[in-house]
Amino acid sequence: MAFDEMLAERIRDALGPDRADATEKKMFGGLAFLISGNMAVAAAREGGLLARVDKDDAPNLLRRNAVEPMVMGGREMHGWLRVTPAAIADDATLEEWVRRSVNFARTLPPK
Numbered sequence: 153m154a155f156d157e158m159l160a161e162r163i164r165d166a167l168g169p170d171r172a173d174a175t176e177k178k179m180f181g182g183l184a185f186l187i188s189g190n191m192a193v194a195a196a197r198e199g200g201l202l203a204r205v206d207k208d209d210a211p212n213l214l215r216r217n218a219v220e221p222m223v224m225g226g227r228e229m230h231g232w233l234r235v236t237p238a239a240i241a242d243d244a245t246l247e248e249w250v251r252r253s254v255n256f257a258r259t260l261p262p263k
Contacts, residue, residue, distance in 0.1 A: 163246070163250055173187055179191070179194065190257045192256070200235050203250075203252065206259075219233055219236070220234050221234070
């Protein structure tokens with residue numbers, strides 16, 4: 153299954169002025185959005201959003217409905233969360249997740 157093209161377009165819109173700094177790259181069957189070479193968010197192949205977050209913030213964010221740890225190859229990817237489509241159905245919530253992830257990606261050294 154390919155990534156959700158409509159979600160990818162919503163992510164582009166949610167990036168707002170950061171869109172000029174973002175690079176899109178197809179990865180793992182999804183579409184990733186990178187800031188300074190660091191993956192910030194992605195439209196996941198399985199649906200929903202993959203969001204990069206500060207590891208210290210993850211426990212609180214996991215308390216939200218329809219948010220779960222990102223698992224790849226049977227391993228939990230610390231600092232990454234999977235946000236289900238239901239959780240990002242409205243644009244304001246999607247924008248909040250995208251903003252959080254972009255802001256975190258900006259704290260990382262450029263690649």
